[in-house]
Amino acid sequence: MRISAIFSLFLIIATTSLHAQYTETINSNRPGQSQGAFAVGTNVLQFETGPYFGNDTHAGLGTDTDIWGIDYQLRYGLLFERLELNLTGSFENQDIWRDFLGVTSEGNVRNFKTNTIGAKYLVFDPNVSLGEDKPNLYSWKANQRFKWKTLIPAISVYAGANFSFGDNPYLFEGEGKFSPKAAIITQNNWGRWVLVLNFIADKLTEEYRSYAGIATVTHTVTPNFAIFGEYQAIKGEIYADDLVRAGGAYLIGKNLQFDVSGLLNFKETPSRWQVAAGVSYRLDLHKVDEFLEESSEGNRRRARTEKLDEEPENDGDGGNK
Template identity: 35%
Template sequence: MKKIFTSCFLFFGFLANAQYTKEINSNRPSLSMGAYSVSKSILQIEAGLGFQKDEYSNERYNNHTLVDLQFRYGAFFEQLEFVADLKYDNTKQVVFDQKQNFNSFRQSSIGAKYMIYDSYRNYVEKRNVYSWKANQRYKWRRLVPAVAVYLGADFKGDENYFPKNMPSTTLKGMIITQQHINNNLSFVTNLIIENATDNDFRSYGYIATLSYGFSQRWSVFAENQGFFRKYEGVKQNFKDDCILRGGFTYLVNKNLQLDISGGTSIGNTPHKMNGQIGASWRTHKKYKQETVEGIE
């Protein structure tokens, strides 16, 4: 997970003019996107199997079986990656005694992310050979976030979750920040605009993710996500959501990560509860350049 393992290891083995990390840099299991790319010529696959219940009342609810699949590939520049995100949903809908099953790719997206600023790029921290105390002081540069931008197209395939007159293809944009507060703790924010070119269905959202690595292999995260929607002329009730999530990751090796997570919505109907397991895997790449010593 990008917030977890880059927070623990990103600057150890960080390369001049590069974003390659010794350990896998995954977006899972949170739903936020990290600022750093997977690095040029690396292919990364992140997949998850989940279950979700949308409860309106005891007599009306939806049970979902969800499959998430994300492909990330770094190309042209170290700061650039292309992302394909697929979400498949098999739903069992129960309304009193009536049952209905339907399934589809609820939403798919294709886009590109580019990191426009990193305070540690081309930076080499100097040690004070005369003062141990000076070397142990907190490095305030850590609080300066890396910043990336994302632009992509959303393809909406399930009318049960979107207004029927919403365009099937819409534009999505995102501003991403990532801070490594210390060697174990990191904070990621995503500011999101969806349906950007459509005045009737434009919506805004955010994701804030705090991650902590408490050992070399185990890490934990907590996340809050919110949406602000105003769909003009739509009778269906697409309310704003506030969602809380949390979970754990386990680093099997430097190229493979396993995860488990869960979440719930607050203050809205339907009440949503979900859980998911997943894995992230990448092709490996070896750099020959001289590494730059990271933060301690």
């Protein structure tokens, strides 16, 4: 009943307030761990994946763990421009060396560490709901004045379910194989700068719940190259940590992106480092007539493309117009 009610609510909201989230170029969540507020757009299928490796050294337990794995995310825009369905997960291998009171041992853990299926819905886009400011024809100073409404972010809500099958060593003792996950996502676009905030509540039906906050800042250096920095705070009875990530992404064409990143933390229980690389690819089946005029995220990209299309082309006799 609850699932039906939530789905019905999505239907009502979407049919009364439909705005395009499609962008001309791929919109990837990589290489950070946060989700952006905007969906990929209807009939867009997007795959984001990449390998990682690193090390965890736990001073208290006397363990030294080499880690390698691969994470993945499958995203699809279904029914409405503001709605996105996604599958997020990772497969991880851990080779563990333990030295406890002079007794050494080795072990190995390998399985799907996470798998979560969920839906994200954009509930508020300030550029659509509040409208864009028109230039003041009489005052240059008024046009340059700071506009407080630029601080108002786009807001999305996310609901998902973690799932696991079989005897998974990454589940703590007594943990169920299914548990809910929820998040609130905000995004501010300030020209070449983007700020994304995620507020996450995980494993809500379990005895040991987990809460996290992620802040990601991205800066576009060139039309094809961007860098990012990210801070993640995790609070839980089983695991708590403060993580920082940094890296960059390079865009090739409209539908392909490559990225690299690194991770560090600030404690010894465990001390962590990790490096990663990845690729994001978009299968773009979005129809042109679905690109609504009310879009704020997509229209910026489309305007740039139209401007490029209007530039002088070769006149056919070897010269340029």
